Amino acid sequence: MTELLDRRLRDGAKTMGVTLNDTQVMQLLNYIQLFNKWNKTYNLSAIRDIESQVDRHLLDSLSVVPYIDADTIIDVGTGGGLPGIPLAIVFPQKKFTLLDSAGKKMRFLFQVKTELKLDNVQIENRRVETFEPEHPFDAVISRAFASLKDMTDGCRHLLAEGGVFYAMKGLYPTDELSALEKNYKVSDSYPLHIPREDGERHLLVLTP
Template sequence: MELINTFESKINTLHIDLSKEQQSQYVTYYNMVVEKNKVMNLTGITEFDEFIDKHYIDSLSIVNAVDMTRVNSIIDVGTGAGFPGIPLKIAFPHLKITLLDSLNKRINFLNEVIETLGLQNVETCHGRAEDFGHRKEYREQYDLCASRAVANLSTLTEYCLPFVKVGGQFVSYKSGNVDNELKESSKAIKILGGEAGKVCSFVLPGTDFARTLVPIKKIKMTGNKYPRKAGTPSKEPL
């Protein structure tokens, strides 16, 4: 009960209301991550309070930049242990979510989570963004692409923007000041059919962690040559 109360007080800062079932899903998910973490590296954060702050509240903080009630479909690129996709799905059950990761062990774990929590309309995909971004069933099919993956913004935009419908957006979870990174990625964003939106910066409640959300709107279709073949976006950013 104490775990629930701690979580509820923190999630209220984002003005998100949860049912008892949703609260229970978050606790179960936390327990599954911590248990699996004993045999597979999923996270360096296992203490409940810190986990809430740096995984759950952080994942859900996208509400500061996006009206999630107007989003129907999301792809989470480089989802890892399921962040931000699973926390978003629990909080907003209407969402249709695709979780993409290059490590099959993580995908197998996420399938266990989805089954245990009874989540509907969640698809897991094992593979690289450079490959899935060219598949017609994924390319330009999503209202929103979200990613907490660590890479420079030029590279991430090439991974992520091809998945987004014209009129949708890609939101990158960054830390600290992104002015220089945004400036350096402006060419890539334009080439890929995007336009940088208003950056949203804040400190996660109860922490000293500075989170920055970088929204990139999709204003025109991405050229067929992008994303380039696997490995190229990271080695040779646009």
């Protein structure tokens, strides 16, 4: 099974233009195996089989790798660590903060951080509106927010001067963009193609 997952991950990442070394592949597979194990008790995801978790969690998270320029990044509403943990594995030189208010998911993330020795990951069990970082971040990333307006309104205080929002969305969010405050603009938009996944994916880069 591990060999099949290894090939599924490597081939999928290569299709998206993401190169993984052996250490990163091992860490990513260890993470998704932990995710699959804890999911049975902690309900981290509705996706139960590990092959689909590789595609819809690991590869979906890694699809944004070519577009991430920021050095300090906060993943808001990280849940089971998506996309923050996969990105932290691929970018060991960048610093990631994973923020979520669900305590049981935090216990899982601390286990992941410890087992995978992810020194570039900080975990915060807080609500976004009450979290005041010591230093603002170069970027806010999320797959979790219902709307772009919620994301920009709720997370603006986390962003450093010149920082960006990385919004991972499904269909291109035309209606959500029309609801944004006028002082936000889409500086870049990238269609994302996930192997074996038919639905549309987009990464929007928003700047204040």
